[in-house]
Amino acid sequence: MEIKPNQPIVPIAIHPTIFVIFGITGDLANRKLLPALLSLYVKKLLPPRFAIVGFSRRSFSREEFRELVRSKMNIQRGQFNEEDIKHFLDHVSYEQGFFNSAVAYSRLAEKLKSIDDNWGQCSNKLFHLSVPPNLYEGILNDLAKSGLTLSCDDRSGWTRILIEKPFGNDIHTAKSLDKLLGRLFKEEQIFRIDHYLAKEALQNILAFRFDNPLFESLWNNKHIDKVHIKLYEKIGVDGRGSFYDPIGALKDVGQNHMLQMLALVAMNQPKSLKANDIRKERLMILKSLKKIAPKQILTNVARGQYSGYLTEAGVAPTSNTETYFRIKTYIENPKWKGVPFYLENGKAFDESKTEIDIYFKVGKGHSLMNKKVNGEIALEGQNILTFRIQPDEGIKIKFFVKTPGQGFDIEPKTLKFKYSDVSSFSVVKNDYERLIQDAFTGDQTLFASTGEIMASWEFVTPILENLNKLPLIIYEKGAKEVV
Amino acid sequence: MEIKPNQPIVPIAIHPTIFVIFGITGDLANRKLLPALLSLYVKKLLPPRFAIVGFSRRSFSREEFRELVRSKMNIQRGQFNEEDIKHFLDHVSYEQGFFNSAVAYSRLAEKLKSIDDNWGQCSNKLFHLSVPPNLYEGILNDLAKSGLTLSCDDRSGWTRILIEKPFGNDIHTAKSLDKLLGRLFKEEQIFRIDHYLAKEALQNILAFRFDNPLFESLWNNKHIDKVHIKLYEKIGVDGRGSFYDPIGALKDVGQNHMLQMLALVAMNQPKSLKANDIRKERLMILKSLKKIAPKQILTNVARGQYSGYLTEAGVAPTSNTETYFRIKTYIENPKWKGVPFYLENGKAFDESKTEIDIYFKVGKGHSLMNKKVNGEIALEGQNILTFRIQPDEGIKIKFFVKTPGQGFDIEPKTLKFKYSDVSSFSVVKNDYERLIQDAFTGDQTLFASTGEIMASWEFVTPILENLNKLPLIIYEKGAKEVV
Numbered sequence: 013m014e015i016k017p018n019q020p021i022v023p024i025a026i027h028p029t030i031f032v033i034f035g036i037t038g039d040l041a042n043r044k045l046l047p048a049l050l051s052l053y054v055k056k057l058l059p060p061r062f063a064i065v066g067f068s069r070r071s072f073s074r075e076e077f078r079e080l081v082r083s084k085m086n087i088q089r090g091q092f093n094e095e096d097i098k099h100f101l102d103h104v105s106y107e108q109g110f111f112n113s114a115v116a117y118s119r120l121a122e123k124l125k126s127i128d129d130n131w132g133q134c135s136n137k138l139f140h141l142s143v144p145p146n147l148y149e150g151i152l153n154d155l156a157k158s159g160l161t162l163s164c165d166d167r168s169g170w171t172r173i174l175i176e177k178p179f180g181n182d183i184h185t186a187k188s189l190d191k192l193l194g195r196l197f198k199e200e201q202i203f204r205i206d207h208y209l210a211k212e213a214l215q216n217i218l219a220f221r222f223d224n225p226l227f228e229s230l231w232n233n234k235h236i237d238k239v240h241i242k243l244y245e246k247i248g249v250d251g252r253g254s255f256y257d258p259i260g261a262l263k264d265v266g267q268n269h270m271l272q273m274l275a276l277v278a279m280n281q282p283k284s285l286k287a288n289d290i291r292k293e294r295l296m297i298l299k300s301l302k303k304i305a306p307k308q309i310l311t312n313v314a315r316g317q318y319s320g321y322l323t324e325a326g327v328a329p330t331s332n333t334e335t336y337f338r339i340k341t342y343i344e345n346p347k348w349k350g351v352p353f354y355l356e357n358g359k360a361f362d363e364s365k366t367e368i369d370i371y372f373k374v375g376k377g378h379s380l381m382n383k384k385v386n387g388e389i390a391l392e393g394q395n396i397l398t399f400r401i402q403p404d405e406g407i408k409i410k411f412f413v414k415t416p417g418q419g420f421d422i423e424p425k426t427l428k429f430k431y432s433d434v435s436s437f438s439v440v441k442n443d444y445e446r447l448i449q450d451a452f453t454g455d456q457t458l459f460a461s462t463g464e465i466m467a468s469w470e471f472v473t474p475i476l477e478n479l480n481k482l483p484l485i486i487y488e489k490g491a492k493e494v495v
Numbered sequence: 496m497e498i499k500p501n502q503p504i505v506p507i508a509i510h511p512t513i514f515v516i517f518g519i520t521g522d523l524a525n526r527k528l529l530p531a532l533l534s535l536y537v538k539k540l541l542p543p544r545f546a547i548v549g550f551s552r553r554s555f556s557r558e559e560f561r562e563l564v565r566s567k568m569n570i571q572r573g574q575f576n577e578e579d580i581k582h583f584l585d586h587v588s589y590e591q592g593f594f595n596s597a598v599a600y601s602r603l604a605e606k607l608k609s610i611d612d613n614w615g616q617c618s619n620k621l622f623h624l625s626v627p628p629n630l631y632e633g634i635l636n637d638l639a640k641s642g643l644t645l646s647c648d649d650r651s652g653w654t655r656i657l658i659e660k661p662f663g664n665d666i667h668t669a670k671s672l673d674k675l676l677g678r679l680f681k682e683e684q685i686f687r688i689d690h691y692l693a694k695e696a697l698q699n700i701l702a703f704r705f706d707n708p709l710f711e712s713l714w715n716n717k718h719i720d721k722v723h724i725k726l727y728e729k730i731g732v733d734g735r736g737s738f739y740d741p742i743g744a745l746k747d748v749g750q751n752h753m754l755q756m757l758a759l760v761a762m763n764q765p766k767s768l769k770a771n772d773i774r775k776e777r778l779m780i781l782k783s784l785k786k787i788a789p790k791q792i793l794t795n796v797a798r799g800q801y802s803g804y805l806t807e808a809g810v811a812p813t814s815n816t817e818t819y820f821r822i823k824t825y826i827e828n829p830k831w832k833g834v835p836f837y838l839e840n841g842k843a844f845d846e847s848k849t850e851i852d853i854y855f856k857v858g859k860g861h862s863l864m865n866k867k868v869n870g871e872i873a874l875e876g877q878n879i880l881t882f883r884i885q886p887d888e889g890i891k892i893k894f895f896v897k898t899p900g901q902g903f904d905i906e907p908k909t910l911k912f913k914y915s916d917v918s919s920f921s922v923v924k925n926d927y928e929r930l931i932q933d934a935f936t937g938d939q940t941l942f943a944s945t946g947e948i949m950a951s952w953e954f955v956t957p958i959l960e961n962l963n964k965l966p967l968i969i970y971e972k973g974a975k976e977v978v
Contacts, residue, residue: 023901212899219897223905226713226855226878226894235712285903372709395709407896409910411709414702416695416917418506418929420768422706425917427892427910434899434908446901 025452027168028061028135030124034111034151035143036066040176042084045142048444050085050092050100057449061135063127064104067120069111077106111143111151117158124160134165138451140174148175152192161196174203174451177268178259179460182476183469190462199462203451208269209458210443210450213405213431217276217368218290220399220407227397228281230372233351237394240354240369241273244361248318248335248489253326260333261315261357262479267472270355271298272460273401277368278343278353287457291464298467302342309478314338314495316485318360332484335359336494339475360489366401393422405431508935510651511544511618513607517594517634518625519549523659525567528625531927533568533575533583540932544618546610547587550603552594560589594626594634600641607643617648621934623657631658635675644679657686657934660751661742662943665959666952673945682945686934690926691752692941693933696888696914700759700851701773703882703890710880711764713855716834720877723837723852724756727844731801731818731972736809743816744798744840745962750955753838754781755943756884760851761826761836770940774947781950785825792961797821797978799968801843815967818842819977822958843972849884876905888914 031049033041052058072080078101085097107123109116128135139155141148152173155161163169173193180186193202208214221228230236243265249256256264275294282289304312316336322329336358343353372395396410407429415421450458460468487494514532516524535541555563561584568580590606592599611618622638624631635656638644646652656676663669676685691697704711713719726748732739739747758777765772787795799819805812819841826836855878879893890912898904933941943951970977 212897215903216897219895219903219905223876223895224878225857226718226880226892229713229718230709235709374708393706395707397709407910409709411912412702412706413890413912413914413917414695414699416914418932420698420702422702423917425912427890427912429894429896429908429910431896431899434896434906449901 023453023455024057025059025136025449027059028128028131028133029059029138029452030063030065030127030135031138031140031448032065032067032120032124033140033142034067035141036106037068037070037080038142041066041140041142044444045140045448046081046084047091048442048448050097051442051445052449053100053103054092054096058452061131061133062103063135065120065123065127066104066106067109067116068106069109071108072106074106078104111147112154114154114157117154117160121158121160125164128164134163134169136169136452137163137171138174139172141176145176145178145180148189149192152196156196170201170454171197172201172203172451172454173197174205174448176205178263179204179268179465180469181263183466183473186465186469190466194462200454200456202462203447203456204460204465205447206268206272206460207443207447208401209272209460210446211401211405213399213401214273214276215458216405216431217273217399222281232347233349235372236351237371237373238352238354239274239277240371241270241277241356241367242369243270243357243366244364245357245359246361246364248321248360249324249327251325253324255326257327257331257333261335261337261359262472262476265357266337266339266355267468268460270357271301271468271471272464273366273368274298274301274353274355275464277370277399278348280347285457287455290457291461295461295463295467296345297343298464298471300344300348301467301471302344303471304339304341304475304478306474306478306481309475309481312340313475313479313482314485315479315482316358316487316494318358318489318491319486320489321360332480334479334484336485336487338495341471358487358491358494360487360491362490362492364403368399368401370397370399372396407431506936506938507540508542508619508932510542511611511614511616512542512621512935513546513548513610513618514621514623514931515548515550515603515607516623516625517550519589520551520553520563521625524549524623524625527927528623528931529564529567530574531925531931533580534925534928535932536583536586537575537579541935544614544616545586546618548603548606548610549587549589550592550599551589552592554591555589557589561587594630595637597637597640600637600643604641604643608647611647617646617652619652619935620646620654621657622655624659628659628661628663631672632675635679639679653684653937654680655684655686655934655937656680657688657931659688661746662687662751662948663952664746666949666956669948669952673949677945683937683939685945686930686939687943687948688930689751689755689943690930691884692755692943693926693929694884694888696882696884697756697759698941699888699914700756700882705764715830716832718855719834720854720856721835721837722757722760723854724753724760724839724850725852726753726840726849727847728840728842729844729847731804731843732807732810734808736807738809740810740814740816744818744820744842745955745959748840749820749822749838750951751943753840754784754951754954755947756849756851757781757784757836757838758947760853760882761831763830768940770938773940774944778944778946778950779828780826781947781954783827783831784950784954785827786954787822787824787958787961789957789961789964792958792964795823796958796962796965797968798962798965799841799970799977801841801972801974802969803843803972815963817962817967819968819970821978824954841970841974841977843970843974845973845975847886851882851884853880853882855879890914 033045035041049064081104082097082101085092107120109119124137141151161171163171180189221231275297278297279293282293315334318335321327321335322331338354338356340352340354374393393412398408400406409427410424411427412422413425415423447458485494516528518524532547564587565580565584568575590603592602624634644654646654663672704714758780761780762776765776798817801818804810804818805814821837821839823835823837857876876895881891883889892910893907894910895905896908898906930941968977
């Protein structure tokens, strides 16, 4: 008998809400934020009364702004219909202003108040900073001065802030950003977006682990040999050279996406499915990461740069920025003692794929093959469980079957599951849709906590500080591996 | 990196050999034996010098016999070509004789001697008893009297006997048959055919278990909740009523195929891949089976008969013969203490399938779902590993994934592997081909040992003796389940 899956309950925000986008004319707002908001609107998942207020330095007439937003909405042909876009745009307005102008913030405050007055209610306010991180501090300070970080009415309307990675540039700048955020907002008001956390395939790691005792029984250093987290990208910097070059691979995806994957794979079962309990367990892992000391950097870390990177637009011609890294680390708790975790990211690889490979130990005296061949080949006899995060989300297990015919020779084969086989997979929201809805309803499960951000930086900063001790390996575009 | 599978080594018999078939005109010889021999001949897996001598009571001219055999060879159109059949038939000859006639055995002995004389060598002799089991004793005794069970030359030519199930009718008759066999042959000369053991999917249970520590680590009562071995047949007795009715389901498949499956699933890792070591471990399990006492029969065993069985040709009109049984038993060793093993066989079911389901325990405090729903539903949250023996040989694992979308609801899905995906699967020999070749080369791995036969009967006999205490459940043809 099959289990009838519970109908997932979709919480819907109903209190009137204003979504303020700083930098609404920018790339992120256009590619991710506005389409996600429109999609939620079409699915009737936004409050009946909602407004989007764009804030940016460019000057537009009302019509010009509508046209600008409209033109960005149908990048994927046929994704939305014109009628829906038209109605959606009735909720969108624009306030021109420079991010460092006190007067502009006053005008913004007035605008929000006039919307509230019109609704006859103190609404919720969500501020999204779609701006370069170096502007965060100025905007946050000006927001505070204008009184906008405070709710107009503590009982009915809340204020929340949505910010995007990178959250700081190292542990020091991250701490100072966090100090500022902490002065202006409580933890439950701060939503730090690591869009990887919203991926179904990542969330499924928890369901897979904690709903399948068959596998969770094996989830420790007695049975697991090593864990390899790979994030390979086929593209290079792809026009984003001026953004990427000052940052590099480790800060771009290592400090956030990859450490979050590691946390999900290694965390203990949370006490409940509440955001706080899940975030607490993720944090425990990030805090337990073994720091890599300066003298260990040569053996535990490698960095590389693809050939041709220096001629990309926006890249300094003598840049040492890494487009590849590989880190070997450990989790210092009894469950994972002695199990190496590898984090590996590379741009300009032969294919784009994100995978987590769990290598199981070769049992002593277990494998029949072990007895027939030498130790070297036996190592290849490892069972590997792979979480495929993207593309083609799924799970596979490398195992061994008997080669048909006489004798007991074996060969590797695969047990497979494709996540797209789940019937309701096609209706999955994209990462941003999911995250924005969660910000509306106040669910912080898929957002990184202050503690997690700090723990990640604590781990990454000593590596960053010693990265220049490592040779920069130049690898060809289309590489399959670097080290 | 993938392992390059070792090329299986195919041992080939080279010493001249005579294959004697008692009852060569019967169903088994025609459907299984002769096509398997022809196929081995075509693949050049028989010794360069070989002869097949048929022995039966019917009288044929040499041409009539050739024509009879030829006509049976192309049941599957295009399986063999006429040229191959013609050359194969040059190796086949016939000796008419009644099975209880001493003179006939002398003539047979002379015939074999004349072949040896012709070859100028003492050849190997293989005797296959393709006759009803009630004739075994007479034939074996007469064989012994004629001196045919002894080799003409101990150094160069061996003698082997191939017999078919049922090996006796209960523990008592099995013991007396065995005593007789033991007087005439050594254990290494006796080849008891349980063709299930030759199935690739069954042999693969060992490779799967002992070459995949991922799974073997879980192979005990700490992680396994129960084991269910199912052998469902779509057909009823299908014209074999007169054979089946005196025997019944338990003796037809329970005492042999199903207990062998149980032994393979539960056995410890053998010391080596040698036949003796594997047979020893299978035997250990069969010996450890908990006997079902008379007063436990009502709770641990069920029997049934399909509606319409009594009108089948060859079936006694008041027959109580079971066409269905279900047994719950245990293995009395520390590894399997407390884990029920279910054996279930039924004829006239809705589909033909043989499967072994391994149910894993639901972890305490593991399943996230457990916390959300009541205990009853949690039981359905079991992981199940299924060995599919036939048809569509393969392995699958029922596991749970997150239902896409908000929340952490889960739903059951399947990790799958089809054995036909193994490239060389298409060249697998059929059961009889494999077994005959192993008899030629002397590999007893896939044959049941005396000990195994006795242990099986020790387990089955007390059930047989108390079967009539059970209500005979009448079930409809096409049933999905009976109890």
